[in-house]
Amino acid sequence: MGNTLLQYATVFILTIFVGTEIIAKVPSILHTPLMSGSNAIHGVILVGSMLILGSANTNLEMVLGFLAVILGTLNVVGGFVVTDRMLEMFKSKPQARKAKPDEVTE
Amino acid sequence: MSRETLIDLIYLISATTFLVALKGLGSPKHARKGNMVAAAGMLLAVVATFFKYVDGHALYHVWLILLGIFIGAIVAVPVARFVKMTAMPQLVAIFNGVGGGAAALVSITEFVHIKSSHPATYVTLEVLLGVLIGTVSFAGSSIAFAKLQELMTGRPVTYPGQQIINAVLGAAALVLIVTILVSGSTVLLWVLLALAFVLGVAFVLPIGGADVPVLISLLNAFTGLAVAASGFTLGSNLLIVAGTLVGASGILLTRLMSAAMGRSLSNVLFSAFGSNITASGATEREDGRSVRSGTPEDIGVLLSYASRVVIIPGYGLAVAQGQHVLRELAEELEGKGIEVFYAIHPVAGRMPGHMNVLLAEANVPYEQLKEMDEANSELQTADVALVVGANDTVNPAAMDDKTSPIYGMPIIRADLAENVIFLKRSMRPGFAGIENELLYNPKTILVFGDAKDTLTKVVATVKTS
Numbered sequence: 353m354g355n356t357l358l359q360y361a362t363v364f365i366l367t368i369f370v371g372t373e374i375i376a377k378v379p380s381i382l383h384t385p386l387m388s389g390s391n392a393i394h395g396v397i398l399v400g401s402m403l404i405l406g407s408a409n410t411n412l413e414m415v416l417g418f419l420a421v422i423l424g425t426l427n428v429v430g431g432f433v434v435t436d437r438m439l440e441m442f443k444s445k446p447q448a449r450k451a452k453p454d455e456v457t458e
Numbered sequence: 459m460s461r462e463t464l465i466d467l468i469y470l471i472s473a474t475t476f477l478v479a480l481k482g483l484g485s486p487k488h489a490r491k492g493n494m495v496a497a498a499g500m501l502l503a504v505v506a507t508f509f510k511y512v513d514g515h516a517l518y519h520v521w522l523i524l525l526g527i528f529i530g531a532i533v534a535v536p537v538a539r540f541v542k543m544t545a546m547p548q549l550v551a552i553f554n555g556v557g558g559g560a561a562a563l564v565s566i567t568e569f570v571h572i573k574s575s576h577p578a579t580y581v582t583l584e585v586l587l588g589v590l591i592g593t594v595s596f597a598g599s600s601i602a603f604a605k606l607q608e609l610m611t612g613r614p615v616t617y618p619g620q621q622i623i624n625a626v627l628g629a630a631a632l633v634l635i636v637t638i639l640v641s642g643s644t645v646l647l648w649v650l651l652a653l654a655f656v657l658g659v660a661f662v663l664p665i666g667g668a669d670v671p672v673l674i675s676l677l678n679a680f681t682g683l684a685v686a687a688s689g690f691t692l693g694s695n696l697l698i699v700a701g702t703l704v705g706a707s708g709i710l711l712t713r714l715m716s717a718a719m720g721r722s723l724s725n726v727l728f729s730a731f732g733s734n735i736t737a738s739g740a741t742e743r744e745d746g747r748s749v750r751s752g753t754p755e756d757i758g759v760l761l762s763y764a765s766r767v768v769i770i771p772g773y774g775l776a777v778a779q780g781q782h783v784l785r786e787l788a789e790e791l792e793g794k795g796i797e798v799f800y801a802i803h804p805v806a807g808r809m810p811g812h813m814n815v816l817l818a819e820a821n822v823p824y825e826q827l828k829e830m831d832e833a834n835s836e837l838q839t840a841d842v843a844l845v846v847g848a849n850d851t852v853n854p855a856a857m858d859d860k861t862s863p864i865y866g867m868p869i870i871r872a873d874l875a876e877n878v879i880f881l882k883r884s885m886r887p888g889f890a891g892i893e894n895e896l897l898y899n900p901k902t903i904l905v906f907g908d909a910k911d912t913l914t915k916v917v918a919t920v921k922t923s
Contacts, residue, residue, distance in 0.1 A: 357580060360690050360698055367699050370477070371706035378483045380804055381827050383711060383811030386483050387678055388550050389493055390707045393476045394557045394678075394685045396500065396700040398527075400564045400692050402507045404571070405526070406517030413567050414519065418526050420563035425530025427557035432497040433538035434549055439490035441543075441818040444825065 392431025398424030468506040469696040475499025548606035555599025561684035562592030592684035597658025612667035614730040664730040679708025718804035720867035752903040758919025764841035774847020778909035781820035801833030803851035843875035
C-alpha cells in the first residue's frame with residue numbers, strides 16, 4: 353500500500369465533503385439539471401477509456417477499449433447537450449418567451 | 459515543465475470546471491453558463507489525453523480512439539437534441555447507464571491488462587468493485603429506461619422469493635470478488651460480470667414507477683462511484699474527483715427523495731411498493747359515498763372569481779402533455795389580476811425535479827414554482843387548489859391514517875384551500891393504490907377526462923367570463 357493510494361484516498365475523502373457542501377446548495381427546482389449535469393460529469397470516464405484503448409496490447413483489450421470509448425462519448429456528449437437544453441428552458445419572468453431560432457419546438 | 463506535469467495541470471483545471479458547474483447550479487441564472495464551462499473543461503481533458511504517455515509510450519490506436527469518439531458523438535448529439543422533453547427521464551437514465559457500462563469496461567480491460575504484472579491486492583479490489591458497480595448501474599439503468607419508455611410495465615415486477623434471490627445474488631457477487639482476489643482468475647471475472655448484470659436487472663425489477671426518482675438518483679451515484687473506482691485503478695485524480703462528486707450528489711439526492719416520500723431508502727428499494735394495486739384498487743369503492751363531479755365550464759367560472767389559485771401538478775400532467783395549456787390558463791388568470799403559483803412536490807413525476815423542467819419547457823417563469831413548505835404555508839389563504847394529474851402527493855391519509863402505506867409522507871396541503879379541483883382521468887387511485895379521502899370532501903370538485911382537453915375547455919371559459 354504505497355503513498356499513491358493514500359494520496360488518492362485523500363482526494364477521494366476531501367471531494368466527498370466539498371461535493372456534498374456544494375450540492376446541498378442546489379435548489380430543488382434544479383434537481384433534474386443537477387442529475388443530468390452530474391451525469392455528464394461522470395462521462396469523464398471517456399478519458400479512462402482512451403487510456404485503456406491507447407495501451408491495449410491484445411485484440412480483446414482493443415475491442416473492450418473501443419466499446420468503452422463509444423459508451424463514454426455517448427455519456428459525455430449526450431449528458432452535456434441534454435443538460436444545456438434543460439437549462440436553456442429555465443427563464444426568469446421579464447425576458448420570458450424569446451425562443452431561440454434553433455430551439456426545438458413540438 | 460514536463461509534458462506529464464502539463465497534462466496533470468490541465469486535468470486539474472478540468473476538475474475545477476466540474477466544481478464550477480455544480481456551484482453554478484445554485485441558481486437558474488448561472489446554471490447554463492456553468493454547464494458550458496464544464497463541457498469546455500471536459501473537452502480540454504480529452505484533448506490533453508491524446509498527448510499522454512501510458513506505460514512509457516504514446517497512445518496506441520489513436521485513429522480507433524477518434525473513430526469511437528466520432529461514432530459516440532454522431533449518435534449522442536441528435537438523440538440529446540431532438541428527443542422530446544417528455545422523454546427526459548428515460549434519456550437521463552440511459553446516458554447514466556452507458557457511463558456505468560463504460561466504467562465497467564474500463565475496469566475489465568484494466569484487469570486483463572495488468573494481470574500478468576501481478577498487481578497488489580488493493581488494485582485488483584478497485585478493479586472488481588468498478589466492474590460490479592458499473593455493471594449493476596448499466597443493467598439497472600437499462601431496465602429503468604425500459605420502464606420509463608414503456609417497453610415494459612412500469613409497475614413493480616415481483617415473483618416468489620424475490621428478496622431471497624436478490625440477497626443470494628448479492629452475497630454470491632461478494633464471494634466471487636474474494637475468490638478472484640485470491641486466485642486472480644480471469645474466467646471468474648467474466649462470471650462476476652454476468653452475475654453483476656443479473657443483479658442489476660433483478661434489483662430494479664421490483665421498483666415501481668413512482669419510486670423511480672429515488673432509483674435514478676441512486677443509479678447515478680453508482681456510476682459516479684464506478685468511475686471513481688476506475689480513477690483509483692488508473693491513478694487519475696481527475697476521474698476520482700469527477701466520480702466522487704457525482705457519487706456524493708447522487709447519494710444526497712437519493713436521501714432527499716426518500717425523505718420526501720417519508721420512507722426509508724430500503725423501503726423504497728425492497729418493498730415493491732404499489733404492487734398491491736389490484737388488491738386494494740378500484741373495486742371496493744361501492745360504499746355509497748359520492749363524489750361531486752363538475753364540467754370544465756364550472757371550473758372556469760370558479761377559477762375566474764378566485765383571487766388566489768395554487769396549481770398542483772403531478773405525473774398525469776406530463777402524461778397528458780398539458781403543460782402548455784396549463785401555462786396559458788395561468789396567464790389568463792393572471793390577466794384577470796388573480797394570483798397564481800405552482801406547488802411542486804419533490805417526488806412528483808419520474809425523476810427529481812421533473813415538474814420543474816416540465817413547466818420550464820412550457821415557459822413558466824421559475825419564480826412561480828414554489829417548494830412544498832412554502833406552498834403549504836400559502837395554501838391556507840388560497841381560494842382554489844387545482845390538482846392536475848397528482849394524487850398521492852396530496853392525499854391527507856399520509857398525515858392522519860396510520861394504517862396507510864404512505865403514512866408519514868410529507869404532502870402538499872391541497873385540503874387547506876377553500877375549494878379543491880381535481881383533474882383526473884378516472885377514479886383509479888394513484889400509484890400507491892390507495893384511496894384518497896380528499897376526493898370525497900364536500901369542497902372538492904372532480905373533472906374527469908384527459909387533462910389537456912379539460913384545460914383547453916377551462917381556458918375557453920375563463921376567456922369569456
